[in-house]
Amino acid sequence: MLNTGPLGSGGIMVNYRCTAACRHCLYACSPTRDTGYVTGEKMQEICGLLRSGGCDGVHIGGGEPFLDFDGLLTAIRALKKNGINLDYIETNAYFVHDEASAKEKLTALLDEGADTLCISLDPFHAEYVPYGYPLRLAELCRQRGMGFFLWKQQFFTVLSGLPPEKAHSRAVLEKHISADYINSTANAYGLHFGGRAVNIKDAYGGRKPAAALVDAHPCRNLLSTNHFHVDREGYFIPPGCTGIRLPLEEAIRGIPEGKYPAFEALYHRGLAGLLDLAKQNGFAPDESYSSKCSLCFHARHHLAALDFAGLDRLHYEESLKYYD
Numbered sequence: 001m002l003n004t005g006p007l008g009s010g011g012i013m014v015n016y017r018c019t020a021a022c023r024h025c026l027y028a029c030s031p032t033r034d035t036g037y038v039t040g041e042k043m044q045e046i047c048g049l050l051r052s053g054g055c056d057g058v059h060i061g062g063g064e065p066f067l068d069f070d071g072l073l074t075a076i077r078a079l080k081k082n083g084i085n086l087d088y089i090e091t092n093a094y095f096v097h098d099e100a101s102a103k104e105k106l107t108a109l110l111d112e113g114a115d116t117l118c119i120s121l122d123p124f125h126a127e128y129v130p131y132g133y134p135l136r137l138a139e140l141c142r143q144r145g146m147g148f149f150l151w152k153q154q155f156f157t158v159l160s161g162l163p164p165e166k167a168h169s170r171a172v173l174e175k176h177i178s179a180d181y182i183n184s185t186a187n188a189y190g191l192h193f194g195g196r197a198v199n200i201k202d203a204y205g206g207r208k209p210a211a212a213l214v215d216a217h218p219c220r221n222l223l224s225t226n227h228f229h230v231d232r233e234g235y236f237i238p239p240g241c242t243g244i245r246l247p248l249e250e251a252i253r254g255i256p257e258g259k260y261p262a263f264e265a266l267y268h269r270g271l272a273g274l275l276d277l278a279k280q281n282g283f284a285p286d287e288s289y290s291s292k293c294s295l296c297f298h299a300r301h302h303l304a305a306l307d308f309a310g311l312d313r314l315h316y317e318e319s320l321k322y323y324d
């Protein structure tokens with residue numbers, strides 16, 4: 001059995017569907033993902049497991065949590081019932097286009113004891129959500145006494161000067177900010193290049209021979225419990241290395257040996273172990289990759305397409321969409 005330590009801070013991803021398809025989205029969310037949302041029953045189960053794993057505080061993210069506001073309230077109530085603190089709720093602020101309804105939502109959240117929003121603001125989001133929306137939502141929070149933080153406020157400076165009430169294409173942002181805005185925004189974030197962000201690394205990261213990237217250092221962060229996520233179906237997603245998902249119960253109580261070959265290969269022998277497994281199953285690596293984690297992503301994509309347990313096939317497919 002492989003065991004995680006006590007759970008640290010984490011997030012619950014209530015859905016995968018989003019109004020945006022940001023090019024840096026670690027979870028490959030988009031408007032074409034399914035509409036499924038965590039149910040009240042599943043939240044009860046997740047909360048019980050989180051408590052047993054020693055977790056007493058989470059944030060709520062997605063996808064876009066506000067796409068099912070009743071579902072969001074149900075999730076908040078489940079946390080409260082189980083004594084789990086809600087640190088904040090993430091949103092891209094899309095719903096502020098209906099200001100009256102947005103005010104009602106803030107009041108309902110405050111009534112449930114949810115008191116802080118993490119509001120996304122950056123050039124990647126601005127390709128889908130007018131950057132004036134997060135600013136308006138911040139102002140509504142201010143008026144209503146709701147706590148908030150803009151993630152990240154520093155990007156307001158680079159966006160200001162553009163019309164705030166509409167989304168802006170890559171071409172417009174390249175002209176207004178710089179031809180390098182994708183790379184510079186990724187660097188300013190300090191992104192982990194997983195999920196859809198793998199495309200950013202592949203486009204801007206330079207290439208190294210595959211053989212030079214491979215080593216056998218175990219990827220022990222796969223069982224790290226700091227900033228882990230749990231998805232709407234109750235799967236544990238390790239921090240950073242998205243596309244790997246294991247039942248939360250097993251992540252807490254012990255992961256059986258032999259059940260998740262790709263996970264085990266990475267955990268014990270790192271990229272070298274994964275590549276051996278992938279090659280045995282028909283993977284032919286390209287000559288060069290932008291990074292070790294990019295090679296890892298593409299090898300896992302190959303294995304996920306063969307339905308290897310513990311790999312989320314949709315994640316890899318969706319990660320390669322929407323980036324242009």
Ligand code: SF4
Pocket residue numbers: 018019020021022024025026027028029030062063064092120125
């Ligand atoms: S980063 Fe957030 S807003 Fe953007 S696609 Fe992902 S979940 Fe949606």
Ligand code: SF4
Pocket residue numbers: 219221222240241266271292293296297
């Ligand atoms: S090589 Fe793979 S498992 Fe290891 S840190 Fe990178 S993405 Fe995660």
